[in-house]
Amino acid sequence: xxxxxxxxxxxxxxxxxxxxxxxxxxxxxxxxxxxxxxxxxxxxxxxxxxxxxxxxxxxxxxxxxxxxxxxxxxxxxxxxxxxxxxxxxxxxxxxxxxxxxxxxxxxxxxxxxxxxxxxxxxxxxxxxxxxxxxxxxxx
Numbered sequence: 001x002x003x004x005x006x007x008x009x010x011x012x013x014x015x016x017x018x019x020x021x022x023x024x025x026x027x028x029x030x031x032x033x034x035x036x037x038x039x040x041x042x043x044x045x046x047x048x049x050x051x052x053x054x055x056x057x058x059x060x061x062x063x064x065x066x067x068x069x070x071x072x073x074x075x076x077x078x079x080x081x082x083x084x085x086x087x088x089x090x091x092x093x094x095x096x097x098x099x100x101x102x103x104x105x106x107x108x109x110x111x112x113x114x115x116x117x118x119x120x121x122x123x124x125x126x127x128x129x130x131x132x133x134x135x136x137x138x139x
Contacts, residue, residue, distance in 0.1 A: 007124055023048050024088060051092065054105075058091040059113055068115035090114075096123060098130050106130045 008018065018040040024032060026044035033042050045051060073083060093111050096118055100106040107126040109118045118126075 007120070008127060019043055021045050021050055023051065023092060048092070051095075054095055054097060054108070055110060056093050056095050058089070059093050061091070063113040064091050066113050066115065069113065072115050098126055100130060 020038065020040065020042045021044075022029070022032065022042055023045050025046060029042045029044055032038075048056075076083065093114065094117075095111065096109040097105060098107040107130060109122070109126075111117055
């Protein structure tokens with residue numbers, strides 16, 4: 001995502017309109033942001049209140065360690081990435097959401113497993129749709 005921030009800005013969503021939410025300990029956020037090289041803020045939701053409100057559930061172990069996830073890890077290892085033992089809840093699913101100017105949910109992506117995430121192109125299309133839509137939020 002960080003490699004595509006200019007594309008989001010070109011499509012009407014400047015980087016100061018983007019935020020990440022995590023359930024990690026708030027004291028770790030600065031380190032996460034630096035490690036990932038993110039230009040946008042990371043917000044803490046350690047009690048997962050926002051996760052719950054957005055309907056983001058925990059996946060079963062079979063969903064988490066499915067063939068797609070194993071392929072992703074194998075690909076990272078082939079590229080020389082060292083995998084670390086998880087310190088967070090690997091079963092908690094994340095999501096990707098667009099909130100409109102009125103603070104309403106305009107678009108969302110609810111994954112069924114960790115490898116089920118929208119592509120940057122899908123997110124950009126959702127941003128473009130939000131910019132040119134007057135209709136109700138879609139899910």
